Amino acid sequence: MSDSKDLLPSQQDPTDLPANQVQFALVISRMLDTVKEDPEARRQMVYDLARYKLQEQFTYADAKNIDQMKRALEVAIEEVEKFSRETAPLERLPSQQLTSSKETGGLLVSGDANVSPWGIGRPRSKPPAISGSLLPVIKRTAAILLAVGAVILIVSQRDNIAALRRLVSSQAPEIALVAPKPETTIAVAKPEMVTAVAPPAKPARVLPTDYGIYALIDDQSLAELNATGIAAPDIRIAISAAFKKPDRPHLPNGRVKFIVFRREAANAGPMRAEVRVVAKVAREYSNDAAGKTPGGGDDVGVIRNFAYPFRVAPIPATPEMYDIHASDPELDLPPGHYVLSLGTQSYYFQVDGQITDPRQCLERVVATTGTFYAPCKNARTY
Structure with a gap:
């Protein structure tokens, strides 16, 4: 150590033991104070002690190795000193929170920890908890304070409380003299029982019970049609037989509407149907007689190529029946004679009324080259 020379008394008599003791005590005390406040001096003291102990352990027999061991000790001292200087900021700032890696070497230290040379932080001691025996005393004190406050409030407001009591006492008789209002009775009329009127039942559809071809009259009754015995000719042929x-x-x-009831209708019902005009032959011209009435009279007719289209629709739950109705819902056939053409057969019916349609009347001319028909010219009613 650099201060070790101070142990040698200067200007002092070596034989004066009391004086030497005082001198030694002063020097040692001064050295201890220096070491306590200066970490670097403390390290130097340890280094000097290590050098002294190393020198003390060697004998004259080991003199050849002493230089090598001293060099090793000095290298070790240099490394320790280097490490101590790098960690010196931690020793000088024990109460600050060090967050910079440059200052702490990558170590984060909390502000409430004491930094020691070994890098171990000790948390601050917690404040002492309140003893459980003090809680009853605190509660009683708080209750007493509340009671005293209530008494003080009542005393300070006693005049206002007395005035309030007098006001209530004076208004009590007036309240008793007020007659209660009669109860109002609200008459609630009982709702009349409303009987739900069921809508009129839809009349059952009129259907035939026997096989045949029927005309449906105003959806209320059926009229069976009779077959003519001939088929309506192709539409390109003007007149049938x-x-x-x-x-x-x-x-x-x-x-008009029609209902067909056939056994084979479920498998071979037609897709379409038509109504053809039937004309009566009013007059006949031939070589024998001119303008005579045909032998059959008004009962003789021919099927013409004037047609009204009708459509076919199935009747639910009756696979052997189908309905025939006009393609034009507004169709109203004029009075006259007609046939319903279904495949190879035609069925006759007549619409009552005064016949004025000129298509309903023909005149026949019988010549050697054949029979010819022409519209009626003179008659207005057929």
Whole structure:
């Protein structure tokens, strides 16, 4: 150590033991104070002690190795000193929170920890907890303070409380004299029982019970049609062969519908149907007689190529029946004679009324080259 020379008394008599003791005590005390406040001096003291102990352990027999061991000790001292200088900021700032890696060497230290040379932080001691025996005393004190505050409040407001009591006492008789209002009775009329009126039942559809071809009259009754015995010719043929018209049925109006009831209808019902005009032959001209009435009279008719299209629709739950109705819902056939053409057969019916349609009347001319038909010219009613 650099201060070790101070142990040698200067200007002092070596034989004066009391004086030497005082001198030694002063020097040692001064050295201890220096070491306590200066970490570097403390390290130097340890280094000097290590050098002294190393020198003390060697004998004259080991003199050849002493230089090598001293060099090793000095290298070790240099490394320790280097490390101590790098960690010196931690020793000088024990109460600050060090967050910079440059200052702490990558170590984060909390502000409430004491930094020691070994890098171990000790947390600050917690404040002492309140003893459990003090809680009852605190509670009683708080209750007493609340009671005293309530008494002080009542005393300070006693005048206001007395005035309030007098006011309530004076208003009590007035409240008793007020007659109660009669109860209001609200009459609630009982709602009349409303009987729900069921809508009128839809009338059952009129359906035939026997196989046949029927005309539906105003959706209320059926009239069976009779077959003419001939098929309606191709639409490109103007007039069919003459046939005798049946005497029924007669329909009251031209809004016609039909129902077909056949055994084979479920498998071979037609897709379309048509109504053809039937004309009566009013006069006949031939070489024998001119303008005579045909032998059959008004009962003779021919099927013309004037047609009204009708459509076919199935009747639910009755696979052997189907409905035939006009393609035009507004169709109303004029009075006259007609046939319903279904495949190879035609069925006659007549719409009642005064016949004025010129298509309903023809005149026949019989010549050697054939029979010819022409529209009626003179008659207005057929």
